[in-house]
Amino acid sequence: MKHFALLGLFLTWSLANSLPSYAEVSESLKTIQSVGLEGKGNSEAAQAWSELVETGPTIILPSLQAMGEASPLARNWLRSAVEAVVENARSSDAELPTAEIRQFLLDRSGEPNARTLAYDLYASIDEEAATELVPGMIDDPSPGLRREAVGQLIGKGKSLLADEKTEESAATLRNALEAAREVDQIEEIAKLLRKDLEQTVDLPHQFGFLLYWNLVGPFDNTDRAGFDTVYPPEESVDLAASYEGKDNKEIRWQDYSTADDYGMVDFNQPYGPIKEVVGYAYTEFQSEKEQDVELRLGCKNAWKIWLNGELVFGRDEYHRGIRIDQYILPVTLNEGKNTLLVKACQNEQEQDWTVQWQFQLRVCDSTGAAVYSTDRKPTPDPVAKPRRRGAE
Amino acid sequence: MKRLLSLLVFFALAGSAARADWLNFRGPQGSGRALDASSLPKELSDETLAWKVSLPGRGLGSPILIGDRVVVTAASGPDQKQLHILCFRASDGSPLWERKFWATGRTMAHKKTNVAAPTPASDGERIFALYSSNDLICVDLEGNLLWMRGLTLDYPNASNSLGMASSPLVAGDTLIAQVENDSESFAAGFDVATGINKWKMDRPKAANWTSPTVLEVGDDEIVALQSSKGVVGILPDTGSALFEFGNGASTIPSSAAVGDQLYVPSGGLTALTISSDGSDPESEWNESAQRPGTASPIVLDEKVFVINNAGVLNCANRETGERLWRVRLEPPFSGSPVAGSDSLIYIFNEGGLGQVVDVSGEEGKTISTYDLGETILSTPSLDTDALYIRSDGHLWKFAQP
Structure with a gap:
């Protein structure tokens, strides 16, 4: 047994010393890391990809490492190079750097997708050994x-x-x-x-949905023009203010909370299933520190979202579907108070599947773990769901 | 050495590519008819099932055929974020290579459809795989990555929460894709060698699942882009509009092109003749009774066929639009019909029932059915002597024994 262990160490050492240094393939890797939007760098990357694949299994580890500083596009170039090398190696019975792949897999500082790829490679080489590692991954960042x-x-x-x-x-x-x-x-x-x-x-807590809001509406969205119309809440939020809403009616902010499992903020609850309208929802999020997070939004209405007064993103699609984490928006939270404003627009469609005027929002880290406001309140007690009514 | 081998393989394949390549959704002109497919099996059965292979994920896109290669895409994983391009040897179904990618765009789609909904395209040297996530990937016939675009990274509001499905096609040295949706809606022509935009145009802000078709007008190729507004004919190299038909059109079944004639799902079915001088297309006829459901129309010689939402195959006179006969098939259909050089139409319903319909006589007659036992939402593809179809779990080949 001891001899086998020594042999394993020797093979690992030999393989490590036969690997090209990072510098030897770094030009190819850098070229691939440089691919940009709208096809920038594609031709150069294709040449670099070919060089990597022709080099063979020794590029696997450097390529996995390079994913740490690669865009999603560049990661795909690197992934496909690694998998092409593995495919070629298998057809020619060439040796794969198993020990290095395992080592990379176990190092939690590696890029999450790269480590998942390393796991898949490792499992394809030694499924039993890979399976034995799984229980230890229960708190893995990947x-x-x-x-x-x-x-x-x-x-x-x-x-x-x-x-x-x-x-x-x-x-x-x-x-x-x-x-x-x-x-x-x-x-x-x-x-x-x-x-x-x-x-x-407590599913809403598990997911980290934001459950307490202030709502104001309805503003006008006739002919879907409200999406681009700047109503007063977009200029400043004053929860004590009143506004002229749709049909010249005076409207005011009102408290709103939801106990829905999926954190659904439903404008139809306070306003009824009205059409061609705009509503705003406002909340505050206390962050324990300045941190990069993801705003994860689901909405089947046209919507815009602002963080601390800055527009993050908006989308004018109506009633094509909603799901958790439909839109993932990377942002940076300030330490302490942060403001969130969501605009949700309802259109003119009258089919029964176009009644919904709602959204769901949670704050997560890049792994999907909920990030909580430091003053997060308990999930409200569930109340009876409102009766579903047809569109007016 | 490897490059030399690749070159030899390429020329070997190029030789065989003259057979009956099926390079995009619905084959030649994107219209479902392959006149050089002359030895297709007349029945679908255990005897004509040449092989079937497992696929790693679902997909609605058809296989494409390039020489002795069959290429198909799939998407897998909990959120369909794993994108696959798979290449098999046509003769025996053996796997040749597979490439996998992480989706860079949104993968949300209605549960019936799938991220691998568009059919890939090829120019005979390269393969272009487009997904509902708007990832557009180009590999050569050996699977070597040539370029990649993340069109949702480039144009962040270009997506459809129900899923995208329009299939790209190649005209000249331009790959044309319709990325049309309620928000950032566009069509673009990409340099087949580099993936760089040759042109990009705004399109109607409305979800659209139709695919482009190619008209052959004199020596010119004109690409027809269909939408809820109608049809725009463009020059593939520049995207310049050559004609416009503004009477509206369906956003699900696509038009069928035969030479310079275009059969548009518009007000039922409308037959147009296109000229190359930029004049408005001439409307030959419009027949409201010839209304296609999800399946696209197909033209065989002097007859035009549509399948309506009730699963009835309608045959009409191609010159006049006059109905000749109707026959009920076994619906429902998501895929479209295809046909070779003879008068047999092949189509598969959503339950996996393959149906062969003889349309040569005075009325249509189903001459063969075969239950594949799996969901099929896709359209078959044809070689000279074989039919390929993908189900949710498998890729199947049928050929004469």
Whole structure:
């Protein structure tokens, strides 16, 4: 056994010394890292890609490392080079740098997608060894790797449930829920806990939806012109102010909270299912520090969102669908108070699937973990859902 | 050495590429008819099933055929963020290569459709794979990456929350794609060698799932872009508008082109004749009863066919639009019909039932059905002697034994 270990070390050392240095392939990697928008650098990147692939398996580790300073486009160039090299190596029985791939996989400072790719490569070489690593990934910063570990825990929880070991099952699924970042897994765990184990789950808190808002509306959106119209809340938010709304009616800000599992802020609740209107929602978020986060919005109406008075993004699409994290918007929060203003526009369509005038918003880190306001209030008690009414 | 090998492979493939390449959605002119497909199986059956292979993810896009290569795309993973381009050997279905990418654009889509909804395109040397996420990827026939565009990175509001589905095609040395939606709606022509925009034009701000078709007018190729507003004919190299038909058109079934004639799903079906002098297209006829459902129309010789939402195949006189006969098929259909040189129409319904309809006589007759047992939302592709179809889980080839 000791001899095998020594042999392994020797092979690892040999392989490491046969690898090209980062500098030797760095020009090709830099060229690929330089690809930009609208096709910038494509031709040069194609040449560099070809050079990397012709070099063979020794480029795998440098390419994985280079993903740390690569754009999403450049990461794809690097990924496909790595996978082309692996495909070629397999067809020619060439050796792959297994130890280096494993080492890269285990180093949590690596780029999350690159580490997930490293896991897939490692699993394709030694599936059993890769599977043994999975439980240790339960708190991994790479969503793809964490997903594997959460999936294992869900499986274990289900198995315990099938054996009627309800307490152990609940404990296992609670651990899975705490670790889960991806929506489908959170939903699956919550369903098991609620329906099969009769447990309570604070799903809005788990997701980190913003639940307390101030709403004002309706402003006019006839002919969808309201999307581009600058109404007073876009210039400054004064929660004590009154405005002239649609049809010259005086409108004021009002408190609003939601206990919806998916944090849905529903303008139809205070205003009814009216059409060709604009509403605004305002809230504040206390950040413990200056930090990069993602605003994750779902909305099937046309919308705009401002952070601290600055327009982040807007989109004039109506009733094509809504889902959690439909739009992911990277922003930087100030330390302390931050303001969020959402504009949601309802159009003229009258089909029953166009009644919704709503959005959902959460603040997350780049892995999908909820980032909480330091003064986050408890989830409100659920209230009876409003009756669904047809469009007026 | 490797480059030399690649070159030899290319010339070998180029030789065989003269057979009956099917290089984009609905093949020649984007119209579903391959006149050089002369030895297709007349029945779909266990006997004519040549092979089937598993796919790693769903997709609605058709396979494309380049020499002895079959290329198909797929999307997989919890949010369909894994994009695949897969290449198989046509003769035996053996895998040749696979490339995978992470989607850079939005992957949200209605659950019925999929991120791999558009059919890839090829110019015989390169493969262009477009996805609902607006990732546009070009590889050569060996799978070497030549260029990549993230069109949602370039144009952040270009997306459709129901999913995009328009398929690109190549005309001359330009790849043309319609990226049309409610917000940042455009069409563009890309240099096939570099992926750089040759032109980009604003398009109607409305969701549109139709694909471009190619008209052959004299020695010119004119690309027809269909939308809710109608049809615009453009020169592929510059995007310059050559003609406009403004009577509105469907946003789901695409037009069928035959030479300089265009059969547009507009007010039912409208037949147009296009000239190269920039004059307005001449409307030959409009027939409201010839209203296609999801499937696009197809023209065989002197007959034009549409399948309506009830699954009825309508045959009309191509010259006049007059209905000749109707026959009920087994619906529902998301894919479109295709045909080779004989008078057989091939189509698969959503339940996976393949249907072969003989349309040579005075009325249509279904002569063969075959249940693949899997969801099929796609359109078949034709070689000279074979039919390829992709289901949710597999790629299938049918040929004469």
